[in-house]
Amino acid sequence: QKEVEQNSGPLSVPEGAIASLNCTYSDRVSQSFFWYRQYSGKSPELIMSIYSNGDKEDGRFTAQLNKASQYVSLLIRDSQPSDSATYLCALDDRGSTLGRLYFGRGTQLTVWP
Amino acid sequence: DAGVIQSPRHEVTEMGQEVTLRCKPISGHDYLFWYRQTMMRGLELLIYFNNNVPIDDSGMPEDRFSAKMPNASFSTLKIQPSEPRDSAVYFCASQGQNSYNEQFFGPGTRLTVL
Numbered sequence: 166q167k168e169v170e171q172n173s174g175p176l177s178v179p180e181g182a183i184a185s186l187n188c189t190y191s192d193r194v195s196q197s198f199f200w201y202r203q204y205s206g207k208s209p210e211l212i213m214s215i216y217s218n219g220d221k222e223d224g225r226f227t228a229q230l231n232k233a234s235q236y237v238s239l240l241i242r243d244s245q246p247s248d249s250a251t252y253l254c255a256l257d258d259r260g261s262t263l264g265r266l267y268f269g270r271g272t273q274l275t276v277w278p
Numbered sequence: 279d280a281g282v283i284q285s286p287r288h289e290v291t292e293m294g295q296e297v298t299l300r301c302k303p304i305s306g307h308d309y310l311f312w313y314r315q316t317m318m319r320g321l322e323l324l325i326y327f328n329n330n331v332p333i334d335d336s337g338m339p340e341d342r343f344s345a346k347m348p349n350a351s352f353s354t355l356k357i358q359p360s361e362p363r364d365s366a367v368y369f370c371a372s373q374g375q376n377s378y379n380e381q382f383f384g385p386g387t388r389l390t391v392l
Contacts, residue, residue: 208383209369209383211380214380264326265311268321271320
């Protein structure tokens with residue numbers, strides 16, 4: 166069984182700070198990695214995907230991938246109260262581009278004004 | 279574009295009753311996934327289909343659960359008989375052939391079994 170580990174949190178940061186969310190995984194073969202955001206009572210929403218080692222930036226969000234160390238992280242700059250949600254890390258099945266994903270349990274983030 | 283559509287959004291039933299959850303994937307998507315989410319276990323994959331064919335049902339908890347996909351635009355997840363421990367939020371998600379594992383989730387069905 167593939168392991169996807171996330172700190173459950175809660176992670177609490179002040180508005181304007183950088184929030185750092187981390188995820189480690191057990192399968193070296195995985196090639197695609199995702200961050201989903203889930204607001205309370207809502208469904209997961211894809212916010213970032215990353216496939217290559219290094220950083221990928223999209224607005225205030227930066228995903229970082231290190232396949233050798235088997236971790237992926239999400240940085241949220243200038244955090245806003247609207248970023249308060251649970252963030253789920255997900256990765257593919259044995260490097261496949263299609264099919265199932267494996268999800269972590271999620272990290273709950275609270276951004277206080 | 280319409281996203282993934284699920285119905286009902288909320289279902290309250292009594293133990294022993296049959297429950298049917300419905301899902302319409304995004305048009306043109308070839309993959310359909312059923313997930314269950316609870317506080318205790320997080321987001322669990324129950325089953326997924328490719329081109330209406332079940333590919334992996336290893337996450338289906340027991341024989342009380344069954345899923346079908348009679349055509350490309352409709353899938354059902356049935357629980358018969360339902361038990362209180364089945365109470366959870368059930369999500370349906372779909373994925374297109376060229377979307378590199380990017381799955382899009384429906385709003386979910388919150389099931390409560392009394």
